[in-house]
Amino acid sequence: QLQLQESGPGLVKPSETLSLTCTVSGGSISSSNYYWGWIRQPPGKGLEWIGSIHYSGNTYYNPSLKSRVTISVDTSKNQFSLKLNSLTAADTAVYYCARQTHYFDNSAYNSWFDPWGQGTLVTVSS
Amino acid sequence: SYELTQPPSVSVSPGQTASITCSGDKLGFKYACWYQQRPGQSPVLVIYQDKRRPSGIPERFSGSNSGNTATLTISGTQALDEADYYCQAWDSSTVVFGGGTKLTVL
Numbered sequence: 347q348l349q350l351q352e353s354g355p356g357l358v359k360p361s362e363t364l365s366l367t368c369t370v371s372g373g374s375i376s377s378s379n380y381y382w383g384w385i386r387q388p389p390g391k392g393l394e395w396i397g398s399i400h401y402s403g404n405t406y407y408n409p410s411l412k413s414r415v416t417i418s419v420d421t422s423k424n425q426f427s428l429k430l431n432s433l434t435a436a437d438t439a440v441y442y443c444a445r446q447t448h449y450f451d452n453s454a455y456n457s458w459f460d461p462w463g464q465g466t467l468v469t470v471s472s
Numbered sequence: 473s474y475e476l477t478q479p480p481s482v483s484v485s486p487g488q489t490a491s492i493t494c495s496g497d498k499l500g501f502k503y504a505c506w507y508q509q510r511p512g513q514s515p516v517l518v519i520y521q522d523k524r525r526p527s528g529i530p531e532r533f534s535g536s537n538s539g540n541t542a543t544l545t546i547s548g549t550q551a552l553d554e555a556d557y558y559c560q561a562w563d564s565s566t567v568v569f570g571g572g573t574k575l576t577v578l
Contacts, residue, residue, distance in 0.1 A: 383567070385567075385569075392558065392569060392570075392571050392572040393507075393515065393558055393560075393569045393572070394569065395566070395567035395568070395569060398567070406565050406566065406567075408566060408567075409473065409566065442514060442515070446567075447520075448562070451503070453501075454501060454502050454503055454562075455502075455503065455562040456503040456520075456521055456562075457503070457505075457560075457561075457562040457567065458505040458517055458520040458521075458560065459507075459515070459517065459560075460516075460517035460520070460526060461517075462514040462515055462516070463514065464514055465514050
């Protein structure tokens with residue numbers, strides 16, 4: 347069964363860059379049928395999509411974060427990664443990685459996330 | 473940018489039917505999905521492609537999508553269904569989440 351696991355620092359200083367990695371096990375990241383996404387959730391708030399990547403390197407980003415985000419994939423390690431720069435306290439959140447099914451079907455895009463990783467809390471503080 | 477609107481909270485008595493709505497412009501022309509998030513846990517997909525249930529999701533969860541509104545319906549609601557529920561769709565090369573609805577089973 348497919349599992350995803352986030353890893354990275356739990357505490358980052360303001361203005362610095364956050365780097366997180368998601369390791370995929372139980373399946374290959376190099377599947378043409380899927381994208382791989384990052385989603386975050388500030389404490390007590392809702393879900394916010396950050397961006398997604400296909401193993402081919404094609405990416406989609408949230409326009410509100412695009413200037414600060416880079417998502418990359420390493421097929422040899424079955425991992426994908428997130429970099430978010432110029433951090434502020436507003437970036438404090440639980441960061442999730444997830445597999446995204448995404449395809450065009452009957453004049454609309456069909457897109458959902460399943461499964462999700464357990465999430466990792468990132469606190470931005472000096 | 474595209475927005476999905478959900479009621480902040482919905483209450484239901486055990487055994488009754490709960491309906492959670494998700495509104496967006498011409499949402500019925502897009503595909504909607506729904507996630508359940510229990511406290512301290514990761515979101516779990518409960519409905520995709522408007523009305524399909526992933527394997528392992530109880531039959532009491534169902535979905536519909538028409539016009540400007542997608543609806544998640546939970547029949548015979550149980551105490552363990554108390555959670556936050558989020559709708560999600562795709563628009564203009566972006567993933568959009570609704571703000572979430574807290575379902576309380578009284």
